[in-house]
Amino acid sequence: MGTLRLEHVSKEYVTEGISVPALRDINLEFQAGEYVALVGRSGCGKSTLLNLAGAMDFPTSGIVWLDGVSTSTLNDAALTRVRREKVGFIFQSFQLLPTLSAIENVELPLMLAGRARSRETAKERLRWVEMEAYEDRMPYQLSGGQMQRVAIARALANSPSILLADEPTGNLDSATSEVILALLSRIAEDTGTTVLMATHSLEATGKADTVVRMQDGRVESACSSCPIV
Numbered sequence: 001m002g003t004l005r006l007e008h009v010s011k012e013y014v015t016e017g018i019s020v021p022a023l024r025d026i027n028l029e030f031q032a033g034e035y036v037a038l039v040g041r042s043g044c045g046k047s048t049l050l051n052l053a054g055a056m057d058f059p060t061s062g063i064v065w066l067d068g069v070s071t072s073t074l075n076d077a078a079l080t081r082v083r084r085e086k087v088g089f090i091f092q093s094f095q096l097l098p099t100l101s102a103i104e105n106v107e108l109p110l111m112l113a114g115r116a117r118s119r120e121t122a123k124e125r126l127r128w129v130e131m132e133a134y135e136d137r138m139p140y141q142l143s144g145g146q147m148q149r150v151a152i153a154r155a156l157a158n159s160p161s162i163l164l165a166d167e168p169t170g171n172l173d174s175a176t177s178e179v180i181l182a183l184l185s186r187i188a189e190d191t192g193t194t195v196l197m198a199t200h201s202l203e204a205t206g207k208a209d210t211v212v213r214m215q216d217g218r219v220e221s222a223c224s225s226c227p228i229v
């Protein structure tokens with residue numbers, strides 16, 4: 001059983017009585033430590049798939065299995081725990097809390113989970129992303145690449161099973177993007193976290209173990225060593 005499996009997953013959004021199919025019969029399975037790039041045109045369903053994978057939303061039909069548990073069967077308390085402890089999210093816009101320092105941003109999810117020695121763990125996570133020298137900086141005192149590294153440290157705070165990244169290099173220059181992509185690759189390899197990244201960047205697909213191409217809510221192809229075109 002992989003850390004993440006989507007079995008006949010479909011998702012429809014209903015707006016003003018009109019149904020919009022966003023995902024259609026998706027079947028995918030990812031293993032621990034797999035680094036996956038999700039590509040396809042705007043509107044093909046990448047962010048929808050990430051939200052379902054992170055139990056932020058649920059399929060209209062089909063099953064999302066996260067560490068062997070169907071997300072649709074979880075009650076509110078279990079969902080909160082799963083979102084906090086099994087899933088890390090990073091975004092194009094970093095979304096650090098502006099009034100907290102770098103280390104406080106990383107420490108917050110540890111405190112919410114009631115972890116002992118949260119400050120030490122937060123420091124360790126900042127070391128993983130080579131940001132320990134910046135722990136007392138406020139987000140506005142950091143560059144975009146530095147903010148994204150802190151956001152990655154925060155997403156990894158509680159050692160999640162999966163790290164979901166929605167266009168994580170969308171606001172970064174190409175040299176900084178390289179650093180972030182290499183970091184995500186190393187995280188998957190070293191910590192066994194499954195990394196699922198939606199991206200429009202060709203560079204990003206180059207480092208991935210698996211490239212999933214989507215079109216119009218469907219998986220067009222999913223392969224581990226496809227030539228990059």
Ligand SMILES: Nc1ncnc2c1ncn2[C@@H]1O[C@H](COP(=O)(O)OP(=O)(O)OP(=O)(O)O)[C@@H](O)[C@H]1O
Nearest residue numbers: 013014015020022041042043044045046047048049
């Ligand atoms: N909350 C929502 N309500 C209604 N429709 C939605 C909602 N979220 C997404 N959609 C629709 O679902 C489809 C898939 O959207 P999604 O955001 O997953 O695409 P995407 O691949 O992430 O696109 P992009 O590359 O632009 O981020 C689109 O047609 C979109 O308009």
Ligand SMILES: [Mg+2]
Nearest residue numbers: 046047048198
């Ligand atoms: Mg999107």
